[in-house]
Amino acid sequence: MAKVVVIGAGFAGHTAALYLGSRLGKKHEITVISNRDVFGYVPSWVWVGVGHMKPENTIFKLKPVYDKMNVKFVHAAAKEIHPDDGDQYVLGEEVGSSKEVRLDYDYLVIAPGPLLNFAGTPGLGPENGFTHSICSLPHAIKARDAYLALCDRMQKGEKVKIVIGTGHPGATCQGAAFEYIVNVHKDLVKKGLRDKADILWLSNEPAMGDFGVNGVQVKRNGHVMKSQEFLTSVFNDHGIRYQVQSGVTKIEEGKIHWQNYEGDEGTTDFDFSMLIPQFKGQPFKYIAKDGTDITSKLTNPAGFVLVDGKYGLPYPELAQTPEAWPARYQNPTYKNVFAAGIAFAPPGPISKPFTNKNNLLIAPAPPRTGMVSGVIGRVVALNIADLIEKGEMTHSEPMTEMVAACIASMGDSLWDGNAVTIVMQPVVPDRKKYPNEFGRDLFTSHLEMGVSGAWMKFMLHHTFIWKFKALPGWTIIPE
Amino acid sequence: MQNSQEFSKAEKFWMNFKLYQLWRFVVLNLKILAAVYQSKRS
Numbered sequence: 001m002a003k004v005v006v007i008g009a010g011f012a013g014h015t016a017a018l019y020l021g022s023r024l025g026k027k028h029e030i031t032v033i034s035n036r037d038v039f040g041y042v043p044s045w046v047w048v049g050v051g052h053m054k055p056e057n058t059i060f061k062l063k064p065v066y067d068k069m070n071v072k073f074v075h076a077a078a079k080e081i082h083p084d085d086g087d088q089y090v091l092g093e094e095v096g097s098s099k100e101v102r103l104d105y106d107y108l109v110i111a112p113g114p115l116l117n118f119a120g121t122p123g124l125g126p127e128n129g130f131t132h133s134i135c136s137l138p139h140a141i142k143a144r145d146a147y148l149a150l151c152d153r154m155q156k157g158e159k160v161k162i163v164i165g166t167g168h169p170g171a172t173c174q175g176a177a178f179e180y181i182v183n184v185h186k187d188l189v190k191k192g193l194r195d196k197a198d199i200l201w202l203s204n205e206p207a208m209g210d211f212g213v214n215g216v217q218v219k220r221n222g223h224v225m226k227s228q229e230f231l232t233s234v235f236n237d238h239g240i241r242y243q244v245q246s247g248v249t250k251i252e253e254g255k256i257h258w259q260n261y262e263g264d265e266g267t268t269d270f271d272f273s274m275l276i277p278q279f280k281g282q283p284f285k286y287i288a289k290d291g292t293d294i295t296s297k298l299t300n301p302a303g304f305v306l307v308d309g310k311y312g313l314p315y316p317e318l319a320q321t322p323e324a325w326p327a328r329y330q331n332p333t334y335k336n337v338f339a340a341g342i343a344f345a346p347p348g349p350i351s352k353p354f355t356n357k358n359n360l361l362i363a364p365a366p367p368r369t370g371m372v373s374g375v376i377g378r379v380v381a382l383n384i385a386d387l388i389e390k391g392e393m394t395h396s397e398p399m400t401e402m403v404a405a406c407i408a409s410m411g412d413s414l415w416d417g418n419a420v421t422i423v424m425q426p427v428v429p430d431r432k433k434y435p436n437e438f439g440r441d442l443f444t445s446h447l448e449m450g451v452s453g454a455w456m457k458f459m460l461h462h463t464f465i466w467k468f469k470a471l472p473g474w475t476i477i478p479e
Numbered sequence: 480m481q482n483s484q485e486f487s488k489a490e491k492f493w494m495n496f497k498l499y500q501l502w503r504f505v506v507l508n509l510k511i512l513a514a515v516y517q518s519k520r521s
Binding site: 143229236403418421444450479 | 485486495
């Protein structure tokens with residue numbers, strides 16, 4: 001009987017656990033270790049953050065789902081990974097009792113989600129800083145409370161400044177911040193308070209609509225439309241000001257410090273701000289059999305797990321080398337260790353990085369959340385099942401082949417709501433397969449705004465929660 | 480887009496015209512499903 005341990009129960013870890021349970025649960029031992037005992041549907045936290053969805057509608061308990069899928073659940077925080085042959089195990093600390101937990105494994109999936117590195121920007125974040133975040137449910141609730149308090153001030157006639165975007169020169173997840181800013185706009189319009197707020201988009205993207213994926217391009221009526229002009233139109237239409245090519249370096253009470261591509265340093269005042277922090281890998285310790293720390297052998301300096309990618313290529317070469325992107329998410333040294341979702345180390349950025357004259361690197365990191373995380377979780381799970389049952393892997397899906405859909409809602413009403421629907425094929429441009437200047441399939445890629453997007457977003461919320469609860473037919477719902 | 484910087488009146492009309500949006504909803508679903516199953520290799 002093989003033992004498979006999955007660290008983390010987010011989009012990647014939970015998807016992997018469901019597929020592993022379904023394929024192997026009855027014959028082998030599948031265990032999930034997570035410091036949270038609920039699954040959180042992250043895309044809907046945007047609505048929590050403006051007070052349009054109850055937090056409890058975005059979560060459900062994991063254990064009943066795992067019981068049904070023949071997966072063991074350990075409510076503990078993983079601390080150490082001992083990957084050496086013969087004695088492979090994960091050490092954790094049980095939540096509540098702080099009791100040490102040891103989980104032996106034959107195969108390990110590392111999918112704990114990101115470490116939200118608020119410390120990377122002084123003054124950032126809701127705990128020790130002055131800004132808000134929607135990257136975790138407690139943060140989204142805190143952001144909602146602060147936002148609603150701000151609305152009360154506006155109702156009394158006060159004019160306010162709202163800044164939303166990225167809080168670090170290397171931050172990712174611009175899509176979530178974009179969705180939040182347009183939801184705030186829409187909510188203020190509905191409340192009749194829009195004229196009381198000056199809203200600014202502040203981002204590290206090289207251009208509007210870049211989203212850390214070098215933008216999205218689609219062919220429509222024979223004309224190539226770019227997300228840059230599309231998103232600029234959305235912001236112009238909504239009266240949202242924008243500032244890109246800017247890396248936030250420090251936050252003080254009511255003041256954001258930033259540097260731009262030209263190396264200019266500036267400040268922006270705010271009354272309410274939601275800025276996405278830099279993501280890092282979870283700080284697990286990797287320990288060899290002799291007790292030495294081998295973390296640097298398994299991870300890159302940011303703590304992301306090295307997998308079957310080609311690392312160290314300069315950006316211009318990486319942009320022309322689609323095969324540099326990992327396909328199986330398997331550690332090259334420890335072949336029974338896999339990383340899924342945010343946890344795997346990408347070979348480099350997708351968008352063009354920029355270093356300004358002050359030596360500040362402004363470069364959005366590649367997004368690996370949502371659909372990408374789910375797909376990788378599935379690929380990793382099916383390959384582990386293959387290895388156990390057949391002795392060889394048959395699945396692979398690099399981000400240069402992966403399709404991703406992103407629905408950025410603008411209000412949750414099914415009648416007058418709206419959403420920008422973005423489909424990218426593939427996520428990472430492959431200039432060899434698609435010999436246009438963008439490296440993408442311009443027919444499949446999609447960029448559209450309309451009320452149909454709001455219907456899509458509503459449908460996704462319900463179908464994904466159905467899938468993640470492993471209710472009947474869950475496997476036919478794509479990640 | 481009118482001048483690449485703002486949506487035209489016609490575009491705004493189609494964005495909210497429910498029957499057309501129903502059609503776009505179907506197209507979008509088919510497009511995503513086709514792309515997903517094309518890349519979901521076994």
